[in-house]
Amino acid sequence: MGAVFQLEHEVLYYEADTTGKLALPMMLNLAILASTKQSLALGVGPDFNHAQGLGWVVLQYDVDVTRRPAVGETITVQTEAVKYNPFFAKRTFTLVDAQGAELIAIDSTFAMIDMNARRMARLPKEQMGVYQAERVKQIERMTDPTPLVNVDAQQAYKVRYLDIDSNQHVNNSKYFDWLFDVLSPEFVQTHEPLNIKIKFENEVRLGEIVHSQVQMTGQRTLHRVMNDDTVAAEAEVVWRD
């Protein structure tokens, strides 16, 4: 078990969608906010890693949504770096409401990038010790999103300047913008996500044009974000009415 870090956050009006509830992309922003704050508190924040030419990247998220909090609610984001092997780390996030009830649970796999060589780097043992993460041989693979086989709808999105955050990468939450924008407003206003799986495969860059594709299969939507012929990300969402 890793060291648990907690962060309180009030859901602000500009973090909500038209339903008055936390917008889906914000779930990922709050997760990364908590893990970054933990890293800073432990003295191993982004600047510490950047100074060594290293940076964390998220490879995959699996998000279970029990209830999305509403504007004005104060929630707590709990996170811990659970375990790691030489190349992968598993981190969990739990968003709970003021009564301690679980709102959203996120499982994730992180890796480290050598920012100059643009390839995966070994996770620094000392740093993982700081998080009290357990060292293991094997990190079990997360369940991949079911691949899409037919494209029922797609839209093009240009990567905008403000899609890049202060970590100098396209903010992960922007992929959720692209995934959900291709669905009809009627669909997203009348359906709540139960589970979202997303796997990031290839980075996209400022000015590039991505295509967000979706296959509608009843209460399940299968997604792919394409950058020309390259798959940038795949996702699968299970919905309830």
Add this chain to the structure above:
Amino acid sequence: MGAVFQLEHEVLYYEADTTGKLALPMMLNLAILASTKQSLALGVGPDFNHAQGLGWVVLQYDVDVTRRPAVGETITVQTEAVKYNPFFAKRTFTLVDAQGAELIAIDSTFAMIDMNARRMARLPKEQMGVYQAERVKQIERMTDPTPLVNVDAQQAYKVRYLDIDSNQHVNNSKYFDWLFDVLSPEFVQTHEPLNIKIKFENEVRLGEIVHSQVQMTGQRTLHRVMNDDTVAAEAEVVWRD
């Protein structure tokens, strides 16, 4: 002088751009966050007005930027409804840093909309009394942005589902996304805004395609957001290197 309301806010990583400083659109989000919180504290929040078929809209902002705060800084947003006449209200916002130094000063003109008739409504006297706003005959017009005469660059943007906030309108800050995205990344990364004037002229709706146009004139950029042949907004930005 109106009643002054104050709100503390920590600048979060997902509220910053690649410079690590508060993203320009966030300035408007923080302003509206503060005025909405004041309204809620005074018992005249969005739900109170919506129940009477009324809603506030911003007609114009004039933003002076001394310094944009960095990620991790805790700032205070101060706001007051200064004065009003039967149709217009003047509200000011001041963002100050932890030492009390002014970061950003915003002047604004608000009006009220009859949401069913889609036309301007008279400002309810009792409500303006709650804000301790001074009743005046005349609200001086704010300086309009200089109109653009040549289009040096333009880009099309589709209004996305997540551009609509919990107030059911395109979030004002999205106009800033469109204004600044049409400038080159090199320009926005090497220039800081000194003053931004924006005038909202016609509402845009979900799914519509707007064109963000810019004229570059040295340290001044002139902007227009077009929705087909209709001007949705005009803006003027003065920059420093």
